[in-house]
Amino acid sequence: MNKPDTPVASNFIRNIIDDDLAANKNDGRVVTRFPPEPNGYLHIGHAKSICLNFGIAAQYNGQCNLRFDDTNPVKENEEFVNAIKADVEWLGFEWDNLKHASDYFDELYNFAVELIKQGKAYVESSSAEEMREMRGTLTEPGTESPYRNRSVEENLDLFARMKAGEFDDGEHVLRAKIDMASGNINMRDPTLYRIRKVDHVRTGKTWSIYPMYDYTHCLSDAMENITHSLCTLEFEDHRPLYDWVLDELKTPAHPQQIEFARLSLEYTILSKRNLIQLVEDKHVTGWDDPRMPTITGIRRRGYTPAAIRDFCDRIGITKNDAWIEMAVLETCIRDDLNEHSPRRMAVIDPIKVVITDLPDGYTETLSFANHPQNEAFGRRDIAFTKEIMIDADDFSENPPPKYQRLVPGGEVRLRGSYVIKCEEVIKNDAGDIVELRCTHDPATLGKKPEGRKVKGVVHWVSATEGVTAEVRLYDRLFNIENPASANTLEDALNPQSMVIHKQCCIEASLADAKPEERFQFERLGYFVADRFEHTNATPVFNRTVTLRDTWAK
């Protein structure tokens, strides 16, 4: 994955691994894993973790597993499993092993029995509320449960009967016997197993008890011989428990958990709860809405896997609670698309321009480079005709200062064509501009006009040869940097996040675009043919990102 000549950014995790390697820890192996719970769609924050885990494995010639953390059957399903696999693959990564925490349910059960036999785990029969009361608070120690000192025999018997399905949800729970007075609440006899009499996607009705994350994750890591278990900062407090389980069970391997800061991106939200709300309240069209920060949404927006990987490299890995500016992500996609996408012309909000000094039916074939810096993109022909379309905001009767486009009586260059002069503005009864009548300077094709300077260049499409298309202009979904801090998500929404233009005029060569094919529409931005709704008969393009614009509008 990493090219040898691409230096990998230094970060504290790579430093730890370098030290481990130098000390010959783990016999020089590096094994990581990306462990999503299949209870939702992956988003850009997951991409950070994916790039980290798979990137490190690639850099150190190691391995990276994709492991579904499927220990809570009430929240997980197959749809999410398949979507996650597709997203990881689309991002360009290949897992060495595909695993599920549920693969280890038998081993996990046996380990739990072992813990009970050692007197390190017991069956709790208090209610959830009672347990909460006994847990204490952040500043006060907890109190020990009356069930804490049950005999090993009784615990073994009860746990076996929990497994056998003799009890209902909530009647009992298996707990680790650690320290109810610990300053770390995770160590106050955490729950290891709970009763859940529901079917599991993979194990069906086999189990009526399911292991908790803290108990499962460390053991799964150990069984997969993971060397470095990378997770986000909120699990720092869980590390003592991770280590406790592995120490008490004397597993052959003891992976090292290392925590890094999760991604926070300005003008978007990444919490599952908020994303679900956007979908359920129909503020977006679905998980794959091009405005969503999900991988599938970003993909539909037109982002490339390479741009997302580049983004993950640029933001780095630390333990700082960092907020990344949207400009970083946008720069990544512009850099990629600038280099790799062919140029085209499209008019979003057309006004008709009639070149009055051309004969009726006039057509001239003009040759255009598909990329201004790379001849390998080839050339294409575009028909220049008497009637063309230009974008409404490329003409102004009352132009602001330094306006370089078409004005009454003024001249402008038609990109790749002639310089035209606006002679007359035709309006309807309502006063709307319906047509511009212009003349052209025949001496300006491929040449600078003589005796004067014409600064502006405007894109255009033949009114008679162009094709009608729908173009969706997307912008950031929220108007404030941290939408989660608003009173409600609705308050933070950007009402202009999607503006649809159905009567756009695009150059004819765009008619055979395939879904997900990307282009730069000159002077406008980068656009992608919609993955799901674009057809050659009814073209639909999504704006991925605008071009950088240093002209103050």
Added chain:
RNA sequence: UGGGCCGUCGCCAAGCGGUUAAGGCACCGGGUUUUGAUCCCGGCAUUCGGAGGUUCGAAUCCUCCCGGCCCAGCCA
């Protein structure tokens, strides 16, 4: 004194006792340009949350203080 963690340029981020304190983004110039794009060139932290201390020498070590984040699921 509940426990854990974090503070280097507007936003990220290298740096691990001796460097002129990398780099990217953003921003500000200037040049090229038939995309107000791209590209190029230049500018952008005498200072590392603050105060003390150790040291010939501190962003890097120590102490205290200030600010911020996480934790009381039978979620992950």
